Amino acid sequence: MLGYTGKIAYIDLSNQKVEIKPTPFKLAEKFIGGSGLAARLLYDYIKPEIDPLAPEAYVAVMAGPVTGTALPASSRYAVCGRSPLTGYWGEATSGGKFGAYLKRAGFDGLIITGKAQDMVYLEVKNGRVEIKPGSNLKGLDSYEMQEELKKVYGSNVSIAGIGVAGERLMPMAAVMNDHGRAAGRMGFGAVFGSKNLKAIVVDGQGEVPVAAKEELKELAKQLTAAYKKEMELFTQYGTLGYLDIGYYFGDTPVKYFTKGLFPIDKVNARKFREEYSIHPRACWGCPIACGRELNFKGRIVDGPEYETAVTYGPLLENFDMDTIIEANDIANRYGFDTISTGVSLAFLMYLKEENLLPENLKAEVPDFGDSKGILEALRLTGENSGIGQLIGKGVARVAEELGLSQDYAAAVRRLEIPMHEPRAFTGQALSYATGPRGACHLRGSFFEVDLGIAKDPDFGVVPGPRFNLDGRVEAVVKFQSLRELDNCLVKCSFAFTPLKAVVGALSYTTGVAWTPEKVVEAANNSITIKRAISFNLGSSPADDRLPGHVKKPLAEGGAFGNVPEIEKYLPEFYQLRGWNSDGTISREFLARLLADD
Numbered sequence: 001m002l003g004y005t006g007k008i009a010y011i012d013l014s015n016q017k018v019e020i021k022p023t024p025f026k027l028a029e030k031f032i033g034g035s036g037l038a039a040r041l042l043y044d045y046i047k048p049e050i051d052p053l054a055p056e057a058y059v060a061v062m063a064g065p066v067t068g069t070a071l072p073a074s075s076r077y078a079v080c081g082r083s084p085l086t087g088y089w090g091e092a093t094s095g096g097k098f099g100a101y102l103k104r105a106g107f108d109g110l111i112i113t114g115k116a117q118d119m120v121y122l123e124v125k126n127g128r129v130e131i132k133p134g135s136n137l138k139g140l141d142s143y144e145m146q147e148e149l150k151k152v153y154g155s156n157v158s159i160a161g162i163g164v165a166g167e168r169l170m171p172m173a174a175v176m177n178d179h180g181r182a183a184g185r186m187g188f189g190a191v192f193g194s195k196n197l198k199a200i201v202v203d204g205q206g207e208v209p210v211a212a213k214e215e216l217k218e219l220a221k222q223l224t225a226a227y228k229k230e231m232e233l234f235t236q237y238g239t240l241g242y243l244d245i246g247y248y249f250g251d252t253p254v255k256y257f258t259k260g261l262f263p264i265d266k267v268n269a270r271k272f273r274e275e276y277s278i279h280p281r282a283c284w285g286c287p288i289a290c291g292r293e294l295n296f297k298g299r300i301v302d303g304p305e306y307e308t309a310v311t312y313g314p315l316l317e318n319f320d321m322d323t324i325i326e327a328n329d330i331a332n333r334y335g336f337d338t339i340s341t342g343v344s345l346a347f348l349m350y351l352k353e354e355n356l357l358p359e360n361l362k363a364e365v366p367d368f369g370d371s372k373g374i375l376e377a378l379r380l381t382g383e384n385s386g387i388g389q390l391i392g393k394g395v396a397r398v399a400e401e402l403g404l405s406q407d408y409a410a411a412v413r414r415l416e417i418p419m420h421e422p423r424a425f426t427g428q429a430l431s432y433a434t435g436p437r438g439a440c441h442l443r444g445s446f447f448e449v450d451l452g453i454a455k456d457p458d459f460g461v462v463p464g465p466r467f468n469l470d471g472r473v474e475a476v477v478k479f480q481s482l483r484e485l486d487n488c489l490v491k492c493s494f495a496f497t498p499l500k501a502v503v504g505a506l507s508y509t510t511g512v513a514w515t516p517e518k519v520v521e522a523a524n525n526s527i528t529i530k531r532a533i534s535f536n537l538g539s540s541p542a543d544d545r546l547p548g549h550v551k552k553p554l555a556e557g558g559a560f561g562n563v564p565e566i567e568k569y570l571p572e573f574y575q576l577r578g579w580n581s582d583g584t585i586s587r588e589f590l591a592r593l594l595a596d597d
């Protein structure tokens, strides 16, 4: 099948062995690629008795069939396995150029296990993988690590690796690539660290073979024209441009999800543009260019995108832009997830304010709005020491250790809720509760549907009343499937691709006549096998819920008064996914997913 390179490298770091196997095309027809194919390939190897940070654990670094092709915004990659943060199925994706280069270096994916005796890195080039000594990289932050490797390889490579947080096995550590891009969520930086794997260097100079080059080019042209028009806000202001819209609709969480209003003019994209010298930054082959770089105190740093600016801003009641930028820089250098660390810190601040923290911790936790205290707490988080150790464990574990109900923890399936208020869009709340990796804004960003940002009328994905899902559960299921496809193909979710275009992209790339039905079935297969893995690891349909903390009505702002009643929609949701009426997965369905044909 074209589009794929046809090769997956299996790397055993304990035994210093690399084995290259053919990409299983029969499975690719069922799960496409990216995180979907990774879930199927890892299904037998992810077991409850194997700790995600044990040498025997596996981590997959995957591209998909459209990655690295002419399709716009198709440069992403996915890191997948068991999450050390949640203990369940985990995946994180990132932009830059790493995914495209991985394909162009000859691989659909790398599947890594074992633990090297000392620090190593991988060199991926021309269809081969070499394990290289990397003890000189030990202790470097993520930017220094990339600079050091570029001294050897020059700048025409892509590097994904970890900073100090990953080396210290911090459960929220990220895999960083292409300067400040991050496969941030779920702690895969710690998995790299546990294997003494500092980085992967990909030298991608080849071509990705596609079946219908001219047709793909024409589709790419049409999509590019649409993105230039529809995503102009991101091109002009970066993702932070969404803040004014989000604020109006109450979609921006404030003070650990307890408020709805804040002085927006202090931290929005206009203010950002007025105060700093900013340059747009695009991932490989992307016409949107939502990334930002800025000159900050004499250094070139990555600009905070929406999620980070809100997490380290309104969520902590911090309205000092310098602090947000500095906090983002700390996160990128140490290499950790901004969303989970910010929510976890906000949780501790909230507990302190509510007098629910033990006395010995109170002095270590800053107050809301304490800029200096926030930066210090984040530094300690990167070091995985002091109060930072507690922050890095995440809200679910913090609640457990403090003997508090999980209703206090702003998380779903132990993954911290990102910066879209579940009370602002009931469809978003249902997506969080049923998401394949827990609370995730990328695998079902239904707020975009109700705002008319992402719509696919031919597929029945259209805006509707944002607080009411009556008669619209199917739209949530369908949109979640479209988002799942982004992570199987693998491409960027900001470049919204309606189903018809997905079918075209897959068919032109692979040469297989994909149909809408087959593509939607593959998305459902992918979501379901990830759910099955999480169930094997101890999750259950009882986790398809929002915590009580975000089910109290807000007294102000654009989400005023709404309590998303998602429970009443779950039976229909399960039925549309082909699951049992109680949310479990039937033996027959699982057997179909696990069959090799």
Ligand code: SF4
Residues within 6 Å of the ligand: 073, 074, 095, 096, 281, 282, 283, 286, 287, 288, 289, 290, 291, 492, 493, 494, 495
């Ligand atoms: S929209 Fe932004 S994140 Fe997505 S590919 Fe383009 S530059 Fe990268």
